[in-house]
Amino acid sequence: MAIAFDSSSSGIGGSASITVSHTCSGSDRVLFVVWRTTGDATPNVSSASYAGEAMTLVDVQGANNDLNNAVYLYYILNPATGTNDISVTMQSTATIGSLAAASYTGVGSIGATNKTYGTTSGNYTNTVTTTKDNSWLVMGAYAVQSAGTGTTSRANNNDVHIFDSNGAKSPTGSYSLVAVESYGNDVGTILAEMKLPALNYSITPTVFAFNTSWKTVILHIGKYLLASLGQFTQTLNTVVVSVTRLWTKATKNSTTLTGTSKSTTSWTEESKNTSTFTNETK
Amino acid sequence: MATFTKIDSFVENLAEKAINLGGTGLTVALTNTAHTATWDELADLTQVDYTYCSSRVLTVSTSAQTSGTYKLVLADLTLTATGGAVGPFRYVYIYDDSSTGDKLVAYYDYGSSITLNDADTLTIDFDGTNGFLTIA
Numbered sequence: 001m002a003i004a005f006d007s008s009s010s011g012i013g014g015s016a017s018i019t020v021s022h023t024c025s026g027s028d029r030v031l032f033v034v035w036r037t038t039g040d041a042t043p044n045v046s047s048a049s050y051a052g053e054a055m056t057l058v059d060v061q062g063a064n065n066d067l068n069n070a071v072y073l074y075y076i077l078n079p080a081t082g083t084n085d086i087s088v089t090m091q092s093t094a095t096i097g098s099l100a101a102a103s104y105t106g107v108g109s110i111g112a113t114n115k116t117y118g119t120t121s122g123n124y125t126n127t128v129t130t131t132k133d134n135s136w137l138v139m140g141a142y143a144v145q146s147a148g149t150g151t152t153s154r155a156n157n158n159d160v161h162i163f164d165s166n167g168a169k170s171p172t173g174s175y176s177l178v179a180v181e182s183y184g185n186d187v188g189t190i191l192a193e194m195k196l197p198a199l200n201y202s203i204t205p206t207v208f209a210f211n212t213s214w215k216t217v218i219l220h221i222g223k224y225l226l227a228s229l230g231q232f233t234q235t236l237n238t239v240v241v242s243v244t245r246l247w248t249k250a251t252k253n254s255t256t257l258t259g260t261s262k263s264t265t266s267w268t269e270e271s272k273n274t275s276t277f278t279n280e281t282k
Numbered sequence: 283m284a285t286f287t288k289i290d291s292f293v294e295n296l297a298e299k300a301i302n303l304g305g306t307g308l309t310v311a312l313t314n315t316a317h318t319a320t321w322d323e324l325a326d327l328t329q330v331d332y333t334y335c336s337s338r339v340l341t342v343s344t345s346a347q348t349s350g351t352y353k354l355v356l357a358d359l360t361l362t363a364t365g366g367a368v369g370p371f372r373y374v375y376i377y378d379d380s381s382t383g384d385k386l387v388a389y390y391d392y393g394s395s396i397t398l399n400d401a402d403t404l405t406i407d408f409d410g411t412n413g414f415l416t417i418a
Contacts, residue, residue, distance in 0.1 A: 107403060131365050132400035142295050158306065170399075172366065198401035205390055208286040210293070210417040 001028065002168060003136045004193055005122045006103040009086070010157035013096030017089040022050070024079045028197050030078045031055075033086055033101045034140030034190070036063075036160050040094035046076050061115040063143055064186030069158070070094075073079035073140035073190040075110060079103065102154035102162040108197030111135060115190045121183060123148050126148070126191040127176040134168035136194040141176045143185035149179025159185075217282030284374070285389035286415070291322040295385045301414075303354050304345030307380025308387070310338040310359060311408065312371035314395055324377050324384035334366035334400070340376065343410070353413040360405045361398065369397035374406065388415075 006029065013018035013035070017181055031050055037043045048055045055074040063069040086101055112128040125148070126139055139151075141161045147153045152166035161179065169175045181187050283301055295301045312335075313327045321327070332338070341357040361368070375389040388407075392399060 040375040092400065125293045133367065188355070195400060198403065199399070200403045200405065201392070201396055201398070202407055203284040203390055203392055204407045205284050205409070205414070206286050208288060208388065265393040 001106045002134065003104055005164065005166070005197065006105050007156060008100070008102045008155035008162065009139050010098065010100040010160070011057050012113050012158060016046075016091075016094060016096065017087070018099050020086045020097045020099055020101065021083055022086050022101050022103065023083040024081050024103045025080075028108060029077070029079055029081070029103060030107040030110070030142065030194060031086075031101060031118050032058075032138050032162055033074045033088070033099065033105040034142075034160055034162055035072055035088060035099035036097040036142045036161070037090055037094040037096055038068060038073070039128050040090070040092055041066075042092075043070050044091040045065060045072065045093040046089040046091045048072075048088045049078035050076050050086050053080070058110070058113055058192050059115050059139075059190045061117055061190050062186035063117060063188040063189075064119040065094050065117045066186065067226075069142075069188075070184055071140060071188040071190065073141035073192065075192070077107070090213050091256065094272040098158040098160045099156050099159045100140075100162045102138070102164070103152040104138070106165075107136075107194045111193030111195045113192045114192070115188070117186070117188045119184065121185075123178045123179050124181060124187055124189055125176045126179075126189045127174055128191055129192055130169055130172045130193050130195075132193075132195040133172055134170050134196055135172075136168060136177055137165040137177050137191060138194055139163045139179065139189055139191045141179045141187070141189040143187045144179035144181045144189070145183070146180045148180050150162070151177045151179065153277045155277075157240060284392065287317065287369075287387050288308075289321065289386040290386050291385070292324075292387050292392055295381070296324075297365040301378045301381050301385050301387065303378075303387075304342060305325070305378070306339075306340065306342070307378045308340040308356065309377055310361070310373040311339060311377055312361075312369065313373050313375065314369070314371045315373070317389060321386060322383070323386060324375075324379075327375060330369050330371050332368065334358075334363050336362040336364065339379075344413075348405070350418065352417040354415050355385065355410060355413045356408045358405060358407050358410075360403050361388050362403045363398035364398055365400060367397050367399050369374040370395040372396070374404075405416065 009022040058073040155162040343355040
């Protein structure tokens with residue numbers, strides 16, 4: 001699913017706190033909120049929430065680098081759907097001037113960020129190097145009046161703006177949003193990359209079984225059982241080991257073999273009775 | 283399921299102690315080039331750029347025999363792209379990084395080329411019970 005604009009809202013402050021109603025819908029949502037403060041050289045946010053859940057600071061930039069006139073950009077991933085309140089409270093003496101908000105769908109996370117400032121009228125170009133293909137850019141800005149080249153205004157109240165790229169940036173690389181200031185005011189802008197959700201691939205490998213087979217070979221010579229050997233075969237070729245032994249003498253009684261010995265020369269006698277071998281020599 | 287495809291030279295390398303399955307060298311390599319039967323070493327692959335890729339080293343859970351059957355069990359591995367893209371790749375190879383020449387063991391075909399963009403992941407889900415391979 002590609003990134004897309006969802007909805008916008010804005011409101012006027014006047015004290016250290018502000019509440020603005022906003023409606024989020026769709027899936028893989030993100031809500032960006034920008035506001036301006038004055039009257040405190042070291043402003044601090046006491047709380048910033050949407051539907052009671054805390055938002056996360058992207059960055060703060062003093063207009064013309066002066067925090068007496070500061071612009072804040074916050075965001076929250078997967079904000080509650082439906083209509084809920086954006087609530088911001090500043091500490092100490094800071095006063096919230098105005099606030100603007102824009103929500104988007106199809107966003108997985110926030111990537112690269114950058115901020116700029118200035119005091120002259122003209123184009124304010126804020127640039128980041130994206131880290132993921134098909135990201136969008138979003139920018140909170142103060143004291144600018146309109147969108148520049150390649151930039152779309154989504155929410156605006158009393159010169160507090162939210163802009164975006166209104167399209168995916170591909171491939172990854174250096175991209176900019178441009179805001180136009182026409183009166184020479186002190187300007188501050190904060191840019192962020194909106195990235196697509198992560199894709200999670202997986203492979204499930206099969207198990208490979210290497211199998212070998214074993215065979216038993218029984219060898220015998222004549223009437224004697226000599227040995228049994230195992231053999232290892234990995235192919236159809238069979239290796240057989242055989243053992244031979246020279247006959248010398250064998251005596252067979254009525255039931256079992258009794259012994260053998262080797263004579264010095266050769267067969268001397270061999271007789272066979274009418275029914276069985278009694279002895280034989282070689 | 284991704285089919286285990288044995289590298290032809292693997293059995294010889296294993297028999298001649300060129301590969302140690304029970305060591306710490308088993309590693310994943312990624313390529314988008316189809317396998318050639320004569321491939322034997324990591325240098326035969328045209329690998330992707332790993333600049334944005336997390337660790338590719340595999341962990342041996344068990345390497346042992348029981349009743350004459352050897353089983354190698356590997357822990358699952360998740361590759362994560364961070365700060366940039368990894369790929370495109372289609373083939374996931376496993377090789378022994380501790381062997382001379384980085385001998386190949388096996389590979390899996392994902393079926394199509396993929397690219398891990400920033401934060402994308404690829405999980406290699408090994409069978410924790412039946413193992414990566416057995417030798418009986």
